[in-house]
Amino acid sequence: SQPPRTITVTGAGGQIGYALLFRIASGAIYGQDTPVSLRLLEIPAGLRSAEGAALELTDCAFPLLRSVEVSDDADTAFAGADAALLVGARPRSAGMERGDLLEANAAIFGPQGAAIARSAGPDVRVVVVGNPANTNALIAAAHADGVPPGRFSAMTRLDHNRASGILAAHLAVPVSDIDGVTIWGNHSATQYPDITRATVGGASAIDLVDAEWIRERFIPRVAGRGAEIISVRGSSSVGSAASAAIDHLHDWVDGTPGTSWTSAAIVSDGSYGVPEGLVSSFPVRSVDGEWRIVDGIELDEFSRARIDASVAELIDEREQTRSLGLL
Ligand code: NAX
Secondary structure, X not given: OXXXXXXXXXXXXXXXXXXXXXXXHOOOOOOOOOOEEEEEEOOHHHHHHHHHHHHHXXXXXOOOEEEEEXXXXXXXXXOOOOEEXXXXXXXXXXXXXXXXXXXXXXXXHHHHHHHHHHHOOXXXXXXXXXXXXXXXXXXXXXXXXXXXXXXXXXXXHHHHHHHHHHHHHHHOOOHHHEEOOEEEEOOOOOOXXXXXXXXXOOEEHHHOOOHHHHHHHHHXXXXXXXXXXXXXXXXXXXXXXHHHHHHHHHHHHHOOOOOOOEEEEEEOOOHHHOOOOOEEEEEEEEEOOEEEEOOXXXXXXXXXXXXXXXXXXXXXXXXXXXXXXXX
């Protein structure tokens, strides 16, 4: 068997945390040969909930689970971490402006970035789930002295999986037939779910669906899926969000198969005109444990405009963060 891995989950007492822990403990990230140790980080108000989840993990008798530790101290929780899922965040409350939201979250993700730099393992890989995910990842990376920026990412895999699932359902094909979907930009309503390069059982997706459906139905539905889930289910996406976080980390560690790609928000190297340093979603492959942006995709005018609009929002969030002295 492989050496054990340590995975830190923040906000582990919350909804997504609860859905994540059992999947991780059952081996969904590193596979059936790799024992795992879990470290759960919560704020004091969330500790009891996380401790309850830890009791239930014991009760599952997962063969791969070595230990579960719960803490409200970031350095303790990130100690030796091979992977960190940053789920805990400050939600928007009534009357909160976007600047307040950025500020409240910078107060979480800045110190967590610094604690990761001090305490995590040398190979740590960080996935930010808590919103505003892209900018929270930017802030965490900026405070993590000595950790390569490529070790930080934000999750747009849920949007990617939603896009793939909705396209497959529309065409009545298995989702495993779909490849080449891309989410560009911010994990927000401005995101651009792009199927111009997508294939369905090897055939070009845009030959199988009409352009009006893409623009009037598909794109708004993917971008608005979070709100749709809330209206139907009565609460936000939890199981699908946890599943996407597992997919993201699994592919990062294990590699994406063959020529297929997925989507992740990573620190831009300037590709596709996205300013260097912004954390933006791209088409990515995972090779040797690193995300690599898929290059050479030609963008039509519509795609270019949609990407630019979402990137403009990310630039604006970065400007606001800077002007508040948080970066
Ligand atoms: P919950 O409110 O159920 O759980 C959040 C947990 O985080 C709480 O237990 C809270 O005590 C804890 N927490 C708050 N501050 C913390 C800190 N400084 N350190 C450690 N823990 C802290 O929310 P949940 O439904 O689990 O959602 C978590 C986050 O995921 C939210 O920010 C949400 O917006 C975001 N999402 C992101 C998605 C994505 O695709 N990137 C999709 C799903 C989800 O909406």
